[in-house]
Amino acid sequence: MLTVTGVSRSFGGVYAVRDVSLSVADGEVCGVIGPNGAGKSTLFNLITGHLAAEHGRISFLGQRVDRLAPHRRARLGMSIVFQAARVFRGMTVEENVRVGAHGHTRAGFVSAALRLPRHRADEREIAADAAIALQRVGLAEWADRPADRLPIGQQRALQLARALCARPRLLLLDEPASGLRGEERERLATLVEELRADGLTILLIEHDVAFVTRLADRVVVLDLGQVIADGPPAEVRADPLVLAAYLGQAS
Numbered sequence: 001m002l003t004v005t006g007v008s009r010s011f012g013g014v015y016a017v018r019d020v021s022l023s024v025a026d027g028e029v030c031g032v033i034g035p036n037g038a039g040k041s042t043l044f045n046l047i048t049g050h051l052a053a054e055h056g057r058i059s060f061l062g063q064r065v066d067r068l069a070p071h072r073r074a075r076l077g078m079s080i081v082f083q084a085a086r087v088f089r090g091m092t093v094e095e096n097v098r099v100g101a102h103g104h105t106r107a108g109f110v111s112a113a114l115r116l117p118r119h120r121a122d123e124r125e126i127a128a129d130a131a132i133a134l135q136r137v138g139l140a141e142w143a144d145r146p147a148d149r150l151p152i153g154q155q156r157a158l159q160l161a162r163a164l165c166a167r168p169r170l171l172l173l174d175e176p177a178s179g180l181r182g183e184e185r186e187r188l189a190t191l192v193e194e195l196r197a198d199g200l201t202i203l204l205i206e207h208d209v210a211f212v213t214r215l216a217d218r219v220v221v222l223d224l225g226q227v228i229a230d231g232p233p234a235e236v237r238a239d240p241l242v243l244a245a246y247l248g249q250a251s
C-alpha cells in the first residue's frame with residue numbers, strides 16, 4: 001500500500017533521514033521506533049507531505065506521491081493523527097469529528113462551512129460517518145459535549161475518530177501515546193488493536209517501544225536517520241543493534 005524508497009532529508013547539511021526504505025502492506029500495522037532524534041517525525045512528515053524529500057520516492061496505492069501536497073495525499077486516503085494534536089475549542093465532540101470528513105465529500109471545507117444547498121446531501125453522509133466513527137472509538141455518548149472538556153485520553157480517541165471519519169486507506173499515527181499514562185495508554189492500545197482487527201492499515205510512529213511492539217505486525221527501527229532493523233517485533237527487540245541504540249540513549 002505504501003512504499004518508501006531511498007528517501008533522504010537534511011537540515012543545515014545534516015541528514016535527519018538518510019536513504020530510508022520501508023513498506024506497509026494492506027491490512028498491516030507497521031511500527032516505526034527509534035531513540036530521540038532518530039528521524040521519526042521527519043520521516044512521518046515526509047510521508048504525509050508536510051516536508052519535501054530531497055531524494056527517493058514515496059508511492060501510495062501504486063501512485064507516486066512524493067511531489068503531492070499534503071491535502072492531495074489525504075484525498076488519496078492517507079489520514080493523520082498528529083503528535084499532541086489539539087481538539088477544536090468551542091466545538092462539540094461531534095463537530096470535531098465532522099471536520100475530518102471534508103476530504104472525501106464532494107463539498108470542500110469552505111462550501112460546507114457556508115452551508116450551500118448542494119452540500120446538504122453531503123452533510124447527511126458526514127453525520128452518518130461521524131456517528132460511526134464516534135461509536136467506533138467509544139465516544140458516542142459524548143457527541144454533544146464540548147470537545148475541550150474531554151480528558152486527554154478521550155481527546156486522543158476523538159482525534160482517531162476524526163481521522164476515521166475521512167475513511168482512510170492508511171492511518172498514520174504520530175506518537176499517539178505521548179502524554180498518556182497508565183489506564184489511558186492501555187485504552188488507546190486496545191482501540192488500536194480493535195482498528196487493526198477491523199483490517200485497517202496503520203503506520204504507527206512512537207517513541208514507546210513496548211507500545212509499538214505490542215501492536216505492530218512489523219517494526220522498523222531508525223537510528224541517526226537510518227533504518228537499523230526491520231522485522232517482527234520479537235526479532236527486533238532482541239536485535240543487538242537496536243539494544244545498543246536504545247542503551248546509547250540511556251547512558
Ligand SMILES: Nc1ncnc2c1ncn2[C@@H]1O[C@H](COP(=O)(O)OP(=O)(O)OP(=O)(O)O)[C@@H](O)[C@H]1O
Nearest residue numbers: 011015016034035036037038039040041042043207
Ligand atoms: N525543522 C528542522 N530543522 C532543523 N533540524 C531538524 C528539523 N527537524 C528535525 N531536525 C533534526 O533532525 C533530527 C531528527 O529529528 P526528528 O524530530 O525527526 O527525530 P525524532 O526521532 O522524531 O525525535 P523525537 O523522538 O525526539 O521526537 C534531529 O537531529 C533534529 O534536531
